[in-house]
Amino acid sequence: MSALAGHPLLDHPVIPLATVRAEEHIDAIGDGLVAAGLPVVEVALRGPHGLLAIRRLAARGDLRVGAGTVLTTRQAAEAMDAGAGFIVAPGLDAEVVERVTAAGHPVIPGVLTPTEVVAAARLGLTHLKLFPASAVDARLMLGAYADVFPNTRFMPSSGVNQHNVGEFSCLPSVFAVSGSWITASAPAGAAAVAEAARAAVTACRAVGLPR
Numbered sequence: 001m002s003a004l005a006g007h008p009l010l011d012h013p014v015i016p017l018a019t020v021r022a023e024e025h026i027d028a029i030g031d032g033l034v035a036a037g038l039p040v041v042e043v044a045l046r047g048p049h050g051l052l053a054i055r056r057l058a059a060r061g062d063l064r065v066g067a068g069t070v071l072t073t074r075q076a077a078e079a080m081d082a083g084a085g086f087i088v089a090p091g092l093d094a095e096v097v098e099r100v101t102a103a104g105h106p107v108i109p110g111v112l113t114p115t116e117v118v119a120a121a122r123l124g125l126t127h128l129k130l131f132p133a134s135a136v137d138a139r140l141m142l143g144a145y146a147d148v149f150p151n152t153r154f155m156p157s158s159g160v161n162q163h164n165v166g167e168f169s170c171l172p173s174v175f176a177v178s179g180s181w182i183t184a185s186a187p188a189g190a191a192a193v194a195e196a197a198r199a200a201v202t203a204c205r206a207v208g209l210p211r
Contacts, residue, residue, distance in 0.1 A: 032193025134159025
């Protein structure tokens, strides 16, 4: 299995999550993120336009596009066929991990417990999604995990927003943060997405992320 270490995806302190509710939001998301200097997006498959958004955004050529909320190997295959260059999952499924890594793409599965972190390490993974971060005291948990799992880095997701992004970004065990607040501005247009993206990146970089 391949790890994420050294991958260009790690150049981004924030990986915006997009649940695309309307087709007209797709271009606003892409244009806004690129304008803000944050050319990366995780498109959730739970949205009605997930695969369409992946295809359209990946076809631009100026965005690193991934698929999120991937639950099965079939979804992973469909997303990669649509142009997804990385896969994010809410849970740890060895078959999904194996399918994605065999295709040569990074995969960031979700974990919450120490048992899941150990299982992910056995699959060769060093970068994991902490989900749902809002269900626990994620900052205390990540602090404890930094001591127990020094070779593992986490991307907290769920409950992360502009108000607390700096609190997560400053933790040494965090390699990026994930959230939907940036792309939620899409109904207001590309400029609104860009403004939210710039604010998020500024907050992360102020505390040294990416590191």
